[in-house]
Amino acid sequence: MRYLPAAFLVILLLLPAAPAAAQEPTSVHASGMRNPYRWSFDRLTGDVYVGDVGGTNEEVTYIPAASFQGANLGWNCFSGFFQRVGCSAPPNYVAPAYDYPSGPDVVIGGYAVRDPSLPSYTGQYLFGHFQTGEITNLGAQASQPPVDTGASVPAITGFGEDGVGHLYVSSLNGGVYRLVENGAALDTDSIGTFNQPVSIAAAPGVTDELFIAEKPGRLLRWTPSGTSVVVDMESLVESNGEQGLLSVAVAPDYATSHRLFIFYVDNGGDLQVEQLQDGVRRPVLTIQHDQAGNHNGGQLLFGPDNALYLSTGDGGTQGDPEGDAQNPASLLGKIVRIDVNGSAQAPPLPDIVPPAVSARAPRHQRVLRLRGAVVYVRCSEACRLDASGSLLLRGRRLLLRRVSRDLAANERARVLVRLRPRALRRLRNALADGRRPKVRLRLRASDARGNTSLASRSLRVRR
Numbered sequence: 001m002r003y004l005p006a007a008f009l010v011i012l013l014l015l016p017a018a019p020a021a022a023q024e025p026t027s028v029h030a031s032g033m034r035n036p037y038r039w040s041f042d043r044l045t046g047d048v049y050v051g052d053v054g055g056t057n058e059e060v061t062y063i064p065a066a067s068f069q070g071a072n073l074g075w076n077c078f079s080g081f082f083q084r085v086g087c088s089a090p091p092n093y094v095a096p097a098y099d100y101p102s103g104p105d106v107v108i109g110g111y112a113v114r115d116p117s118l119p120s121y122t123g124q125y126l127f128g129h130f131q132t133g134e135i136t137n138l139g140a141q142a143s144q145p146p147v148d149t150g151a152s153v154p155a156i157t158g159f160g161e162d163g164v165g166h167l168y169v170s171s172l173n174g175g176v177y178r179l180v181e182n183g184a185a186l187d188t189d190s191i192g193t194f195n196q197p198v199s200i201a202a203a204p205g206v207t208d209e210l211f212i213a214e215k216p217g218r219l220l221r222w223t224p225s226g227t228s229v230v231v232d233m234e235s236l237v238e239s240n241g242e243q244g245l246l247s248v249a250v251a252p253d254y255a256t257s258h259r260l261f262i263f264y265v266d267n268g269g270d271l272q273v274e275q276l277q278d279g280v281r282r283p284v285l286t287i288q289h290d291q292a293g294n295h296n297g298g299q300l301l302f303g304p305d306n307a308l309y310l311s312t313g314d315g316g317t318q319g320d321p322e323g324d325a326q327n328p329a330s331l332l333g334k335i336v337r338i339d340v341n342g343s344a345q346a347p348p349l350p351d352i353v354p355p356a357v358s359a360r361a362p363r364h365q366r367v368l369r370l371r372g373a374v375v376y377v378r379c380s381e382a383c384r385l386d387a388s389g390s391l392l393l394r395g396r397r398l399l400l401r402r403v404s405r406d407l408a409a410n411e412r413a414r415v416l417v418r419l420r421p422r423a424l425r426r427l428r429n430a431l432a433d434g435r436r437p438k439v440r441l442r443l444r445a446s447d448a449r450g451n452t453s454l455a456s457r458s459l460r461v462r463r
Contacts, residue, residue: 025339026285029309030063032072032090032325033333034079036311037298038109038158043165044123046304049142050311050335051109051127052096055319056082058107059096060127062142065304067094075333076320090326097142106130108156109299112140114165118181121149126179126186128156128169135169135179135186150185153177157215158247158299160200162207170197176212176222192227194220198298199247203254211260215244219262219276221356229453230260231276231353238265242294249300249308251340258380261308261340263300265289271296273310274349275340279381279447281349285338287312287331308338354453355445356380361457365439367391368427368461372400372418373439375457381409381447389441391423391461393430398423400439417441427461437461 035053042049046065052058052073057080063071071094077087080099100107110127123140126149133154137147155172162168167179169188176197177188196215203209210222211230217237219230237245243265251259260276261284271287289296295313303309314325315332325333361375377385385407389400401418419427430437443455 025342026331027337028328028331028334029069029337030071030073030335031328031333032075032078032093033311033314033335034075034320034325035295035297035313036109036335037106037313039299039301039311039335040109040111040159041301041303042112043114043161044112047112047141049109049112049125049127051107053106054099054102055079056102057096057099058102058105059099060107060109060125060138060142061094062097062125063094067092072326075314075325076323098138098146100146104131108158110135110159111161111167113167115161115167115179116164117166118179118186120181120184121186126159126167128153128159130156133171150182151179151188153188157196157198158200160202160210162202162210163205164207166207168200168210170194170200170212172196172198172215176200176210192222194227196244198244199300201248201250203250204252211248211250213245213248213262215239215246217245217264219245219248219260223358225360226455226457228357228455229354230356231262231281233262233264233352236264236266238267238269238293240293242296243269246296246298247300249302252302252306259340261300263298263310265293265296269293271312273300273308273338276353279351279353279355279449279451281351281353283349284308284340285310285336289315289332303337306341308340310336310338312336351447351449352451354451355383355447357383357385357443357445357453357455359441359443359455359457361441361459364460364462366462367419367439368424368431368463370416371424372416373441373459375415375417375441375443376412377405377407377415377443378410378412379407379445383407383445383447385413385415386444386446387415387417387441389417389439391419391427392438392440393426394435398426400441431461431463 039050048063050061059080072090072092108128113121125138125142133152135151174193199213212220216239217234245264247263249261273285275282297312299311314320324330358378388402391398446452
């Protein structure tokens with residue numbers, strides 16, 4: 001057995017576990033995988049690329065869309081091109097397109113590039129290496145020898161696309177980056193720093209809103225103007241080793257349904273898929289996985305058929321002697337198709353989702369004339385909004401008056417956070433001296449169940 005950095009073990013083994021009954025119609029779509037931590041659909045063709053974390057070899061497998069249902073990647077008989085003695089290929093076996101020796105650089109499956117801002121890489125398949133951080137190009141259908149792209153992200157945890165195919169990559173060290181072209185090479189452009197980000201997703205067609213899953217258990221909503229917390233589940237998520245909040249997927253009908261789906265390991269070690277919708281959590285699928293903490297799989301994706309797909313690890317001891325990856329009755333070592341658009345409705349779970357806050361404050365404001373600072377605010381559900389702030393003046397903080405508003409769901413409100421008399425006097429003197437103070441606004445939104453989210457905005461004072 002080989003060992004990887006304790007910070008984020010993406011491979012190793014786990015004891016057998018049987019799947020629990022699903023709350024939504026579920027079927028095994030592809031099988032014979034050890035730990036398919038990251039995989040993807042080609043958004044143009046529907047073809048599938050799987051990065052399966054190896055025992056003997058790390059592997060990348062290309063599966064044409066027409067061959068996806070029923071495909072078998074051959075584990076535990078095959079690990080990459082390595083074949084165990086006395087073992088033969090199963091029916092519908094799909095050989096890997098590329099493999100390399102395991103130990104220690106774990107494969108992190110990526111995407112076929114359909115990013116309009118990366119024209120030199122159109123159709124090429126990119127994937128990552130966890131330890132070295134290298135991002136490698138295998139060409140269309142993963143058919144060419146590996147080529148270093150020049151881009152590198154330490155401790156890569158996953159790739160993601162926004163609504164038109166722009167590519168992003170996350171690092172366990174905290175960074176989330178957009179991939180950009182730099183001459184003939186790739187480069188990375190940071191969009192922010194987070195707490196162990198592992199998964200990135202967006203609604204179809206949307207380029208200015210990302211949902212980012214953090215391994216310890218928070219789901220965030222990122223926009224160019226700021227980041228807010230969609231749900232904080234750290235008390236419900238087991239995040240040691242390979243465990244954690246591992247993936248987020250955005251429903252194709254998100255614009256009207258507001259549905260998000262998350263995949264995580266709960267405090268009992270079981271695998272959970274849940275739906276988040278307008279502040280309500282609903283169970284979708286539970287897979288018993290409580291005898292060990294590794295080989296959880298990790299990727300949720302919506303397919304071309306608008307069904308939800310989940311990858312799971314093999315659930316076996318070293319080499320999967322129990323044969324779960326080849327057992328059609330097991331949901332382990334598989335890519336599972338989940339029909340989340342059927343009529344079945346599971347009972348709601350206790351609501352722990354805070355209202356998502358959208359806030360815009362003009363960057364330069366005539367605060368003295370207004371006698372306060374303006375912010376435009378909207379909540380994703382009915383909320384109580386408390387707004388306050390500080391005038392920052394030569395290292396001093398002068399508090400503004402607190403104001404509260406009750407807002408209906410998605411109601412857009414103009415909120416004026418007023419200056420106190422002392423702050424008004426000092427601001428008038430500062431502007432007369434030619435200084436340009438700052439104002440920092442703080443927003444707190446609470447729903448009827450007491451779930452709370454925070455946001456802040458900064459602005460410069462104009463004369």
